[in-house]
Amino acid sequence: MNEPNHFRRIVIASVVLSAIATPIVVAVIAPNLPPGDSSSAASGQVYDNTVLFGIVTPIAASILVFFAYSLVAFRRRADGPAEGLAVRGDERVSVWWLAVTTVIVIFLAAFGTVELADAGAGGGQGPDPAFKPDGKAMPVQVIAQQWEFTYRYPTYGGIETAHLELPVGQQVAFHVTSLDVIHSFWAPKLGVKADANPGVDNIAYVKPDEEEPFEIHCNELCGLWHGYMFDTGQVVSDAEFLRWIHNQQRVFAPAAKVLPKYSNHYFPEPDRRGG
Amino acid sequence: MNGAVARQPAWRRLVGFNLLSGIVLGIVGFYVGWWLGHQIHARSLEFFEDTNQNDVALMLGYIFAVLGFLGGLGFANYPLARMVGRGRTHVEGETQGVGRYFRLCTDHKVVGIQYLCGVGLFFFIAGLNAMLIRTELLRPTPQVFGAGNYLTLVGLHGTMMMGIMTSGVLGPFANYFVPLMIGARRMAFPRIESLTFWLLMAAGTILMTTLFFGGFPTGWTGYAPLNDQANFGFDSYIFFFALVGISMTLLGVNMITTIVSMRAPGLTWRRLPIFCWGALSTGALMVLAAPVLIAVLLMVAFDRGAQTSFFLASAGGSPYLFQNLFWFFGHPEVYVLALPGFGVVLEILPVFARKPLWGYRVAVAGIVGVALLSFFVWQHHLFVSGLNSSLRPFYMFSTEAISVPTGLVFLAGMGTLWRAKIRYTVPMLFCLAWFFNFFVGGASGVFLSDVPSDVATHGSFFVMAHFHYTIMGGLVFTFFAAIYYWVPKMFGVMLNERLGKIHFWAMFISFNSTFFPLFALGLMGMPRRVVTYPSHLQPLNVWVSISAFVLGASMLVFLANVVYSLLIARKPAPHNPWDSKSLEWQTPTPIPANDYERQPTIDSDPYEYGIPAAPPEPAEAPASG
Numbered sequence: 012m013n014e015p016n017h018f019r020r021i022v023i024a025s026v027v028l029s030a031i032a033t034p035i036v037v038a039v040i041a042p043n044l045p046p047g048d049s050s051s052a053a054s055g056q057v058y059d060n061t062v063l064f065g066i067v068t069p070i071a072a073s074i075l076v077f078f079a080y081s082l083v084a085f086r087r088r089a090d091g092p093a094e095g096l097a098v099r100g101d102e103r104v105s106v107w108w109l110a111v112t113t114v115i116v117i118f119l120a121a122f123g124t125v126e127l128a129d130a131g132a133g134g135g136q137g138p139d140p141a142f143k144p145d146g147k148a149m150p151v152q153v154i155a156q157q158w159e160f161t162y163r164y165p166t167y168g169g170i171e172t173a174h175l176e177l178p179v180g181q182q183v184a185f186h187v188t189s190l191d192v193i194h195s196f197w198a199p200k201l202g203v204k205a206d207a208n209p210g211v212d213n214i215a216y217v218k219p220d221e222e223e224p225f226e227i228h229c230n231e232l233c234g235l236w237h238g239y240m241f242d243t244g245q246v247v248s249d250a251e252f253l254r255w256i257h258n259q260q261r262v263f264a265p266a267a268k269v270l271p272k273y274s275n276h277y278f279p280e281p282d283r284r285g286g
Numbered sequence: 287m288n289g290a291v292a293r294q295p296a297w298r299r300l301v302g303f304n305l306l307s308g309i310v311l312g313i314v315g316f317y318v319g320w321w322l323g324h325q326i327h328a329r330s331l332e333f334f335e336d337t338n339q340n341d342v343a344l345m346l347g348y349i350f351a352v353l354g355f356l357g358g359l360g361f362a363n364y365p366l367a368r369m370v371g372r373g374r375t376h377v378e379g380e381t382q383g384v385g386r387y388f389r390l391c392t393d394h395k396v397v398g399i400q401y402l403c404g405v406g407l408f409f410f411i412a413g414l415n416a417m418l419i420r421t422e423l424l425r426p427t428p429q430v431f432g433a434g435n436y437l438t439l440v441g442l443h444g445t446m447m448m449g450i451m452t453s454g455v456l457g458p459f460a461n462y463f464v465p466l467m468i469g470a471r472r473m474a475f476p477r478i479e480s481l482t483f484w485l486l487m488a489a490g491t492i493l494m495t496t497l498f499f500g501g502f503p504t505g506w507t508g509y510a511p512l513n514d515q516a517n518f519g520f521d522s523y524i525f526f527f528a529l530v531g532i533s534m535t536l537l538g539v540n541m542i543t544t545i546v547s548m549r550a551p552g553l554t555w556r557r558l559p560i561f562c563w564g565a566l567s568t569g570a571l572m573v574l575a576a577p578v579l580i581a582v583l584l585m586v587a588f589d590r591g592a593q594t595s596f597f598l599a600s601a602g603g604s605p606y607l608f609q610n611l612f613w614f615f616g617h618p619e620v621y622v623l624a625l626p627g628f629g630v631v632l633e634i635l636p637v638f639a640r641k642p643l644w645g646y647r648v649a650v651a652g653i654v655g656v657a658l659l660s661f662f663v664w665q666h667h668l669f670v671s672g673l674n675s676s677l678r679p680f681y682m683f684s685t686e687a688i689s690v691p692t693g694l695v696f697l698a699g700m701g702t703l704w705r706a707k708i709r710y711t712v713p714m715l716f717c718l719a720w721f722f723n724f725f726v727g728g729a730s731g732v733f734l735s736d737v738p739s740d741v742a743t744h745g746s747f748f749v750m751a752h753f754h755y756t757i758m759g760g761l762v763f764t765f766f767a768a769i770y771y772w773v774p775k776m777f778g779v780m781l782n783e784r785l786g787k788i789h790f791w792a793m794f795i796s797f798n799s800t801f802f803p804l805f806a807l808g809l810m811g812m813p814r815r816v817v818t819y820p821s822h823l824q825p826l827n828v829w830v831s832i833s834a835f836v837l838g839a840s841m842l843v844f845l846a847n848v849v850y851s852l853l854i855a856r857k858p859a860p861h862n863p864w865d866s867k868s869l870e871w872q873t874p875t876p877i878p879a880n881d882y883e884r885q886p887t888i889d890s891d892p893y894e895y896g897i898p899a900a901p902p903e904p905a906e907a908p909a910s911g
Binding site for chain 1 (some may be wrong): 294392428433434436437484503504505507509510511512515516547599604606639640641642643644646648668669670671672673674675676678679682683687691693694696697700701703705707708709710718719722725729732733735736737738740741742744745746802809810811814815816817818819820826832862886894895896898
């Protein structure tokens with residue numbers, strides 16, 4: 012029986028397909044995927060995705076080639092033998108496979124950890140963040156309740172606004188909390204996502220790089236009108252931000268008197284339960 | 287005896303311990319509990335009088351309904367008889383005829399078919415909910431159901447699929463075939479085996495009753511404190527999942543005991559069919575994970591019914607506690623859904639590749655490794671929750687590490703295809719599709735396990751696409767593979783091949799066309815479980831909805847196949863149509879009541895296919911990725 016060298020064919024086809032597909036995915040597709048480069052966190056996530064695509068693409072290409080080849084070459088032909096080859100395994104292949112996948116996994120975990128160390132990559136890190144950015148960050152409190160977000164600026168007298176504006180190029184620390192059920196503060200373009208838990212101060216860092224509006228969504232099912240809990244924020248220049256915040260301070264001055272004192276979290280309705 | 291039963295008039299046969307009595311006593315029990323609950327609350331809290339928000343009444347109603355249902359089916363007979371010193375009262379299992387499918391029956395073959403029909407019923411109900419969800423999402427603003435009903439549909443679809451389908455493969459196929467594969471004649475605990483099935487049916491019915499009580503707005507995760515705030519339609523969620531949890535635990539105990547202690551002589555661990563390894567690992571996960579679910583739901587029930595505050599931050603509890611407990615169950619749970627699929631694929635592959643299973647030990651290591659690791663990853667569901675930010679690298683690593691044993695399962699499958707002689711039957715097509723679907727699911731899982739990437743995709747449609755690829759692509763495809771593969775043995779009838787292939791291609795193509803775009807929708811900023819979305823996402827959502835409708839229609843092809851093949855054509859199946867070497871195919875069809883006349887002894891694993899390679903062949907190996 013004259014068997015062609017299937018293994019060599021598959022390897023060559025895999026290498027060729029990977030060599031074509033990987034540069035296209037890594038250089039053209041992945042960098043242009045959301046969330047884009049509007050902020051430090053967003054561009055970090057895009058970089059992360061690009062590297063992951065760079066690893067996944069050749070693996071996917073090889074698996075695809077293997078199956079495409081095998082399903083055609085190893086099909087049962089009407090005039091051919093009915094039974095396959097009775098091999099029951101190969102120690103060498105198994106060990107190599109195990110070694111390669113383990114190395115990939117260790118690399119992925121190490122890479123992810125390094126990337127995460129960059130100020131937590133825009134994710135909510137709880138009251139005591141493990142990964143902080145360099146320098147000072149402007150705190151902005153995000154208060155979630157059914158079914159809207161409001162924002163407090165402790166550096167500007169703790170005023171509460173119904174709209175989120177951020178100065179461009181300024182490191183921001185979002186302090187996300189909730190007044191009732193669990194919500195999640197998600198600004199896709201900024202690359203920020205942090206759950207809003209009642210009684211918890213969940214901190215997420217981001218530095219917006221572009222002056223533009225951005226969408227805000229609640230990302231955790233929070234009851235009936237969850238689908239309507241969205242908002243639009245705005246990244247503006249320093250001068251415009253100061254103008255806006257001073258205006259807000261003036262407009263909300265009467266409200267400031269009845270607002271609760273700025274705090275990391277609030278319990279508006281002390282619960283009668285004790286158990 | 288059997289002849290006498292057959293001659294009785296119809297009404298006489300309906301009386302006794304069967305499904306009908308179960309339903310009647312269940313309804314009676316419900317109203318007893320309901321009345322009792324109102325008595326309790328009317329005395330303590332006058333507020334609840336004449337309102338329909340009385341959680342205690344509903345919970346008691348469900349408890350008494352389940353007790354009445356099980357009592358009516360006859361589950362109390364044996365324990366009661368033993369308590370008063372009598373032996374087995376009645377031929378519980380060995381009744382003949384159609385009637386045995388509607389009562390407590392201890393024949394594992396009957397329970398398997400009961401499971402197949404019961405699970406199939408709820409699978410189609412939950413699938414119909416998905417169709418309704420996609421109907422609503424045709425428009426960016428709610429036009430059909432409105433926000434509240436939409437959330438109930440989402441919750442029903444998710445909860446029913448995640449709950450009932452835990453037994454999707456193990457219930458019908460492991461109960462039926464594990465005893466046959468290991469030459470055991472029965473499961474270790476036949477009454478418990480029947481109990482797991484009827485508990486599941488009670489659970490599914492209870493979940494459906496949420497429609498009478500206003501539904502629930504929490505999705506299948508039922509996070510606190512939203513679950514405390516939800517109206518009393520949520521109580522049906524609690525009882526549904528608690529009953530499913532009990533059913534899972536018992537099913538797991540039964541599987542483990544059967545496989546560990548009832549194998550035929552000569553069936554060593556090295557010769558155990560790989561499907562049994564899948565069932566064994568799944569059973570272990572069920573036993574270890576499901577009790578946590580029952581416990582956490584008990585706490586939720588107390589929070590709602592008895593005003594405790596386990597999960598209420600404002601009164602000293604912690605919502606994180608709920609999330610931790612829930613996902614400690616929830617992550618093994620998704621492997622409870624996936625692992626039987628691994629077993630089915632690796633079991634069926636050698637039969638149609640006409641080769642021995644490649645790397646038996648590799649495959650076992652893969653399945654067992656996934657099962658073990660699944661307990662160490664649950665906090666990846668909490669990556670942006672603000673809990674334990676310093677532990678994130680660990681959970682990132684442990685989650686990514688699961689791809690190593692999963693890779694071993696892939697290796698075993700790919701090795702089995704190497705220089706095979708593949709026969710493209712319908713079950714084989716479904717198994718091959720598994721590789722594609724699970725690879726897409728696994729590769730997207732790499733992105734979700736990486737924390738920075740996860741921040742972008744967490745809780746979005748990207749996640750939804752991911753777990754539909756792993757669970758629908760991983761479990762439902764293998765569920766159908768198992769149906770097409772084993773129905774000839776279970777019903778003695780071949781399913782139509784042509785309709786089967788139409789079903790497969792329609793399902794495979796529309797499945798991918800439904801769920802692949804969801805990755806894009808997630809990246810573009812569409813959160814899960816929203817009833818509205820930005821209008822620029824509408825074209826893609828319409829595409830997904832239409833694909834979903836085609837996917838739903840492909841299920842109708844399957845139903846048509848079942849009706850045509852089982853009721854109309856009735857092409858009798860030979861006792862071993864696939865030419866399999868596995869033990870269960872060596873029995874005559876239909877299988878005798880006692881399975882094996884003589885105790886089988888086993889001297890090899892069931893994968894003795896293929897022609898031995900003449901010389902050792904160097905450099906022959908599957909491609910490594």
